[in-house]
Amino acid sequence: MGRDVAASTVVIDWEAAFAEEYVVSARRRREDPWVRLFDWTTDAARRETVEAGAASPGVADREVKLHVVDTLAVDDGVEFRYLRLDVARPARGWGVSVWQIDVEGVEVAPRRYLRPR
Numbered sequence: 001m002g003r004d005v006a007a008s009t010v011v012i013d014w015e016a017a018f019a020e021e022y023v024v025s026a027r028r029r030r031e032d033p034w035v036r037l038f039d040w041t042t043d044a045a046r047r048e049t050v051e052a053g054a055a056s057p058g059v060a061d062r063e064v065k066l067h068v069v070d071t072l073a074v075d076d077g078v079e080f081r082y083l084r085l086d087v088a089r090p091a092r093g094w095g096v097s098v099w100q101i102d103v104e105g106v107e108v109a110p111r112r113y114l115r116p117r
Contacts (some may be wrong), residue, residue, distance in 0.1 A: 004028060006079045007105035010037060010072045015097040018068040021088040026080035034084060038072045046073040067099065079108050 010024055021041075025034035038046065052067040068091075083103065090096045 002081075004079055004081050004108045004110050005103055005105045006077065006108050007037075007074045007103045008076060009104040010074055010083070011102040011104065012070045012072070012085070013099040013101070014068045014070070015099050016066055016068075016092075017094055017097040018091050019087045019089065019096045020091045023086045023088065024072060025084045025086065026078065027082050028080050030082070035078065035080070037074050037078060040088065043072075047071070074105075 007026075012024075022038075023036060023040065024038040025036050027034050040047075048071045050069045050071075052069070083101065085098070085101065087096050
């Protein structure tokens, strides 16, 4: 992401190939361990899903999901720079396609770390 942020929300905009079972993790520095922000097995109540569909070209009378947007509530106070999305299983029989991921929150001042000698 390029900056340290304290996020309140993570928004994942999937294309038609989306996932319902996934984990979102974050960390502040490359050498830090990953911290789970969202886990589909325990945090489903913190996910709001909106599906956007339209008529599929060439297929009469059929609506197809073109985008599935998941808005995830993130615990306050988690500061990070790196974000990772691990898909446990796609919702369809093929892979997944992410249009974009947005992080909503505030930028925080970078911390200075002492390097061990």
